Amino acid sequence: MIVTMKKDTPQEEVLKLKNELEKLNLQTRDITGDNYIVFGIVGDTTILDKNFILSNPYVENVTRVQAPYKKANRLFHPENTIVEVEGIKIGGNNPIVIIGGPCSIESEKQLMEIAKEVKNAGAVMLRGGAYKPRTSPYAFQGMGIAGLLLMEKAKKEYGLPSVSEMMAVDKIDEFIEHCDIIQIGARNMQNFDLLKAVGKTNKPVLLKRGLSNTIEEWLMSAEYIMAGGNENVILCERGIRTFEKYTRNTLDLSVIPIIKKKSHLPIIIDPSHATGKWDLVESMALAAIAAGADGLLIEVHNKPEEAMSDGPQSLKPENFANLIKKGRKIAEVLGRKI
Amino acid sequence: MIVTMKKDTPQEEVLKLKNELEKLNLQTRDITGDNYIVFGIVGDTTILDKNFILSNPYVENVTRVQAPYKKANRLFHPENTIVEVEGIKIGGNNPIVIIGGPCSIESEKQLMEIAKEVKNAGAVMLRGGAYKPRTSPYAFQGMGIAGLLLMEKAKKEYGLPSVSEMMAVDKIDEFIEHCDIIQIGARNMQNFDLLKAVGKTNKPVLLKRGLSNTIEEWLMSAEYIMAGGNENVILCERGIRTFEKYTRNTLDLSVIPIIKKKSHLPIIIDPSHATGKWDLVESMALAAIAAGADGLLIEVHNKPEEAMSDGPQSLKPENFANLIKKGRKIAEVLGRKI
Amino acid sequence: MIVTMKKDTPQEEVLKLKNELEKLNLQTRDITGDNYIVFGIVGDTTILDKNFILSNPYVENVTRVQAPYKKANRLFHPENTIVEVEGIKIGGNNPIVIIGGPCSIESEKQLMEIAKEVKNAGAVMLRGGAYKPRTSPYAFQGMGIAGLLLMEKAKKEYGLPSVSEMMAVDKIDEFIEHCDIIQIGARNMQNFDLLKAVGKTNKPVLLKRGLSNTIEEWLMSAEYIMAGGNENVILCERGIRTFEKYTRNTLDLSVIPIIKKKSHLPIIIDPSHATGKWDLVESMALAAIAAGADGLLIEVHNKPEEAMSDGPQSLKPENFANLIKKGRKIAEVLGRKI
């Protein structure tokens, strides 16, 4: 951490701040120039709150050199983390995991039909929303526990482990019992109570990046879960908010090589929410595979025009199957499988 | 709602979609031009999910004419909503409400000293965080219930009703008993379970705008609370995320006249979180008053350099008192009081 | 175009506005509902300024149904535009065009070495900046005309046509004589005088997307060039500005399928400027190919650590060659060549 103090700071104030830092078992090194007083802090600054130093009225600026996350940091954990879900391994050089399914679980008939179709197309897991975060209070809010039970039924029938979003802490027992991967949605990426709750379980967690969160904040949210003891975290990019209006969000595929460099956690891509339009999904999915993604999370619906949510971004099963066929060939070019 | 279908849509598909809409008690009106098939939908489209129509493969585009919120909409509720908290009225032409206090409640001594200072400076309410949403799991997470009890003690001593952030549904009884205004933080603006929970109470709710949320989404979150039966909603702008790095966020003061036009709810401004720097707070606070804000939420600390969170953006009590003096004169120019 | 007028607009004001529009050879169609007065405008609205209607004090809102661009619009020009540069065809199902070279032309030795290397690696064109848009007035501003002459020399030697950025109208004769593709840089995407100037030539133009411009604005800038008579426009995405700080910009690959749908112009990708970091370039380049890009523009330097600009994002020749090898295989999967 680098601390810049104002040019005219009294020498005693500089010493006072350095002393405070040394009390925290940190050391300081001077690099003062002509126009500023600058020093570096050496030691474990992960737990040091940048704002603590910034509130000193003589301090102009504080810059981190070291990342504020530790458990999620590849620097301290060079090997890839492999998350295992019912025998399926996610991350490292394992096959790219394809997760398909409807935005919302709507009925037994709907879910079973879609499960069958995504299975046939080559998916190895089933996604489906039982609790839905909807912008409008007047929109369909999901089937709740009944939806989770249908996911369990589909798993028995087709052997597809389930991914479903948990929105509130009080549903954790339901999810532990009836769901294989707990999804933390983009809007809840910094719902810290929720992160702490899943951190205390040993369920795999799929952590979506928030709409306007930096990669560092995203890794800090992973750190929350890992600091609680649960290291089974899968990161999922689903588009960030920009000024562009044509797409629902802007898919940031550069996170794939960045996450692989900064962290050891698996990274998967959700091109459906990122674009909001089914006819953009295939090209973004193939791009994600080419960029090195560890998996894809894709919305599939047998009748998109009757879907209770997110119909416009849902692929029909035949398009989903086609996408996987092409994706498989691209994966091979990179020495991976689907 | 305006629906644009592709040029070459078969006539039967156009009719089919129109029929489906008419079954929902809506009517359609043609405005078709040369290159697109366009029609308008007349009736109560508030409950109509735009995506439902967009998932029709022949539909190119759907545009809302009418806002998707009703209870928060000034069109259907022309009078200003006045939220009353222990005799203090917020909104309309009532005096501008000044709320001051520390980011985190740290100890009884700290809170009592600050409460006394903000009271003397002219504040009418006390803010203080008992549960803190921190980016890092290693940072101070707040005193919890003990903090709320200290807020209650400060209220007894200095007559200042309290504002404090609630982060999880399971704390609602605590807040109903020990807090006067429940704050929903920016990161939880779309934590819909939390919104539903406070919607079932009759406690005033201070709803912060999310870091990257549009005004329409913000009003939809207010709608969630109001749809539950609680109409005591105060909106609070605290800066949005942009590419600018010098400030913590970018304060969007244009929301003040916009909210007053679109909605009847009171709107207050938090210049502390918006800027992240105490020396920008005064000018932004005065600007907010000049733009017509109904209140200000400001972080004040007696020793910012020792604050356990957000020290860099906390005003010292004397600066806070000064700000109120100037603000009062600006309020007078606009025919309002502080 | 859909016009929404306020609920209480006097009938005569509605008629007055409709009459004005009808004088412009447009027709109107009513779709009025309960809370707003709404009508559609039918006819060629491309030339109609939305703001002209919006300035009517009774108008609440105006929404375009039809895109404001015509010549760049696939709706009116279904076949792909193929831009031909010295026998190389860009766009359609032609081979993916690889353009490599240094950010700045620094010396004859540097340029010739790099030209040789990119040629050997498989590039078919050479990029190189003679005039450099630098944020700082104290930074290297480019070799100017001497640089363009070196590009010409490299072309003679290695058969690589050149791409170089033109920053001011008064250099147009130089570029027409010595350069094969004129690049309009991101910062000049809405430098309308420059667009008009290249619109009057028949040189191919590579139009970069602005740092914060929407796809529609980008196509409108293409429209400027095409309206001048020059239809040889190649679009180039180079990342947009977001809140993320780790990368220089955020690469928006979804523009590839979107441009192909909305327009008939070729679209190429510049992963170097988009990421700002050489170790992210390969994965983003492969992703671009997988998403269907018509070409790649990549910075290559033989000694990146001595480059006079953009060293951190420049690939070494061997990495560039590697990228092309992998890219070729991905292209094949999609039925294309490099």
Add this chain to the structure above:
Amino acid sequence: MIVTMKKDTPQEEVLKLKNELEKLNLQTRDITGDNYIVFGIVGDTTILDKNFILSNPYVENVTRVQAPYKKANRLFHPENTIVEVEGIKIGGNNPIVIIGGPCSIESEKQLMEIAKEVKNAGAVMLRGGAYKPRTSPYAFQGMGIAGLLLMEKAKKEYGLPSVSEMMAVDKIDEFIEHCDIIQIGARNMQNFDLLKAVGKTNKPVLLKRGLSNTIEEWLMSAEYIMAGGNENVILCERGIRTFEKYTRNTLDLSVIPIIKKKSHLPIIIDPSHATGKWDLVESMALAAIAAGADGLLIEVHNKPEEAMSDGPQSLKPENFANLIKKGRKIAEVLGRKI
């Protein structure tokens, strides 16, 4: 400047980089910790290109401590710059300068009427566009030189010096002869040829902030002009681009105190382009005054509904007069005049 090198960098590579820096008359100071090799650079780093260091493959990160602008920097120029235009002083504690007028100059009659009205309302300068940067090639592009001559005529008649946007270098003689303040528009903030051209004159320059530019980049563009020898630079904020769709841009008023801290140049606000809606202009203008702006640039039209550009954001003269009346009282509270 702080340089972070990778943990495993060979000692000789660290020495090599340090030697190169020392050759540039800079010194280095070690602050190496456990996980990184870190050193600071002491000396005049203004002219040092950050990317030069970043392209060293062993370098992880480079952070500036010192701002990259010098002439625009308050650190080296503590007194406020006062720009004088025909006897009117802008900046410091001088009266707040009100500049009013139409977006486009449309005719003699229009301009003279508006000039008279803004003069009567209290404006001291006249704005008016002769060359218009329009998104669409089919929109009105301005009257050109004829417009500038009308501005000159209005000046003779009403004593109002003129502000008008210059879009291309080849018009500089026209502007020097017929215009009092040359405006560099938002889209041209990084048109470096244009900046260099006005830098060689001694005309006052009004430099608008780009749609997505940081404050540092804006000051670097001012530095371009000043480095050329022209120190008469006035900064103008006109809103930045965000995800919010209701306003044309998001007005960032925090730039007022920030510019006053970082620079000595005057800062004025354009609430018309920032909001795009006339009914938001008054509150944003008053807020700007309360925040300490040195001036306002406001669009005024006698018949907004007939304006050839930007009608929706133009104030009628009576609303403009009203705004000035209220603004004057707010200015007084802060010890300033209008």
